[in-house]
Amino acid sequence: MDQAQSKKQLYQKRVEEVSPKSNLLVNCAWAFLVGGLICTFGQIITNIVKNLGYTRDEAAMITSIVLVFIGAFLTGLNLYDRIGKYAGAGSIIPITGFANSIVSPAMEFKKEGYIFGLGAKMFTVAGPVLVYGLLASVIVGLYYYLIH
């Protein structure tokens, strides 16, 4: 059994060596650039909306709505996955990526019907983000309540 185990370990080590690695530096640079562009674009929207006389909170909300719309729209045009191919975390982490993660399964599972397909599968990727995001906010909320 030990021999089998060491054979496995040797093989796994060799697989590590043979498998091509993605270029971390290039990927980080792309993520920084595209992620930064999305955030800068968001800031431009916020500033424009604030100049139109909305409060900071309202401007933040409007910015989110605009960015989510753009993310969803680009997903529908089959463009967001192409951006994501280069940008990686740079385009999946911002709110536009959240929109992409909801719209892409919705598009894919529309054929299984609006209830069990689109409706049920829409949150397969984004679901965990929502669950743990809400859970974290409840914990922070309780903590805030208790120390005050």
Place this chain on the structure above:
Amino acid sequence: MWKHLGEQTIRFEAPPTILSAASTVGPKEGKGPLAPYFDVILEDVLWGEDTWEKAETKILKETIQRAISKANLDVEQIQYIFAGDLLNQLTATSFAMRDFKIPFFGLYGACSTMAESMSLGAIMIDGGYADYVIAATSSHYCSAEKQFRYPLQLGVQRPLTASWTVTGSGAVVLSKEGLGPYVTYITTGKVVDLGIKDSMNMGASMAPAAADTIINHLLDTNRTPDYYDLIITGDLGSVGKQLVIEMAGEHDYDLSKNYTDCGVEIFDATSQDTHAGGSGCACAAVTLTGYILKEMEKETFQKVLFIPTGALLSSLSSQQGESVPGIAHAVAIESQLE
């Protein structure tokens, strides 16, 4: 037991002939280096259907139909169909079978299915149970991604070890009578698992099974790699191909000269952005029915060892932390009988 050789191999007493072969591929494969060899190249992945799954069924059905007409046979003359695909409960295949009134065995060997169907079909014929048998398989990039991975439009990066599922189908008609190419030997593979858990590196998870089957085939038949003009695995891609050469080398079998992999041949990895190469049942199937058999007709190759490989995972097994076992079956195809 004299038809059974060594540990895992069968030598056919009356080797079945591959009477005809047909291949259908999707648009991406149709832009690859093997494009001139395929019978039908689709312009879009839906082929007029409204779902990818229906498109896959249609691709398989039309390919089988084409193989039958190329053999100048009527559908009624086919006695059995051995076929399978990657979708849950083999729906692509069984739905295609609704239109053929032919006895059918559904097979799941992941991407090794072409060898599994050919092996069982050949046994059927050599055993005297049938005159004409179809062996076929299909896969579809979109339906496979949908079932095993992420939605197509999700903006995530694929690792460089990942492979690209081939859209298409390959079918052969095996016949009792004929002038070759013949299925002379089959070596049925064992499930081999060296503990690779990365479902995005299937070449590495299947390579040990491929090497094991190749080595056992050579031992059982008492042949050396240079007996064959071509030794070709199914869908290991560039990473798995390298590993197979190394593992066979450890047993003193030199595969560096005449060995390649269908997944490496079917796409141009740099210009087509397929990373490690092609995969899926159709990868081996269309490379056989397109490239290999057509080159055998031209006598570029006379003796080919064809070894489709399968990664035996499900989307649940990966999430449960299981490793990915591999399997590989070898089929020896020869223009002349010894």
